[in-house]
Every structure is written in C-alpha cells, then in structure tokens.
Amino acid sequence: YLNRRRMQRTGITPKKIRISVIIPFHNERDIIGTTHASISQLSNSQDYEFIWVNDRSRDGGEAILAERIAEHDNHQLVTNHAEPKGKLSGKKLALDLGIQHASGDYVVLTDADCHYPEQWLQNIESAFLRGADLYFGPVIKESPGLLGHMIRFEQAINHRIGEAFSGYRYPLLVFGANWGGKKSLLTAGGGFASLRRSLSGDDDLMVQG
16 A cells, blocks of 8 residues: 555556456355445456356356346356365365456455455555565454354454464465465466365465465
8 A cells, every 4th residue: 555655646657457356156145146236336346357156056146146247347157067076175166267267467265255345455456566476364254242252353363373474474374255366376286176185275275385
C-alpha cells in the first residue's frame, strides 16, 4: 500500500498484474448465490478473473451460478468430472483444473462458503505489486458461542505462527480459503495432484513442498 501511494505521488503508474481467483465448490446450492453476491461487491471486481470450479456437484448449484455469471465476461464456470482416487481429493483436482484455466500470472485460492471484505483482492494485489511471490491471510470462522471464540483464538495463533515462519522464508501453514501466489509456483512439480499422501493438505502441504 505504501509503495503504491509513493508511486502515485511521483507520477509513476503502478505496474498492472493479472490475478485469477479460483473458487471450487461441491454441492453448495444453498450458499453459492450468497458467495457470488459477496464476490460481486468487491472493489474493482471487474479487474479480476473469477474461475468457479464445479467439483462433481449433484444438487444443481452449478445451474444457479451459471445464471448469475452469464452476463459477466470475467467470470467462467468449469466442471471437474474426474473422480478422486485414493488420497487424491476432488478438491485438489478441482484446484488444478481452475489453475489450468487461469489467464493470470498470479492466482488466489478461496472456498465457496466465505464472505469477503470489500478490499480483499486489492490488499492481495498490493502484496504482489510489492514483489511477493506468495500471499496468505487470516480466515475468521463464523461460529457462535464459546466454541466459536475458541476456534477463532486458535486460528489467530495459527496465523501468527504462519507469519513468523514466512518471515524466515519457510512457509509452514496457510489458510486454504485465503492464499495464493505466482501461477508458476503452484503448478511446479505437478500442482495439487502431486499431493497424494494426504486427503487434506491442499494448502499447508503445498506451501511446504
């Protein structure tokens, strides 16, 4: 942010980068419309590419989404038909498919059950403009009561741990709903399909690799 302000004051136009946002979903008919509405209210949303990846949904949610994005040239819907095998989850296959369709040099990964602050993508773009190859941010769990407070406390601690290790250039963990990086980094070594040793790990194992 400070770097961009300084360039604007001196009359230098900040370098433009292309960012593609990958949003996989599986049987999320009840929330997909709300998620799309949240994406639509992002600042300068027309400047980013959004790739929605239907991961073998059977509830008709993809039809609802297709109708909503029909008039938006920067949104596209693709479908992962591949069935997961062994410990290779459908989500990993969906993420790889989304990245294959991404036209941006940078990709941002999120989930279809999130609500986004208005400046979400602009803040990520600022990090990339400052030279970051990898970005990750916090995710706040919307759960009521004492359990919800405990979950949010744990998430805050985990995010600080991730920040600390990243400061030493050793990414340890990220939140899968709020991270991204250079497309070339996320496709190196076979992408997410290479993470066959765990059912999960579409975030932490990727950055540790």
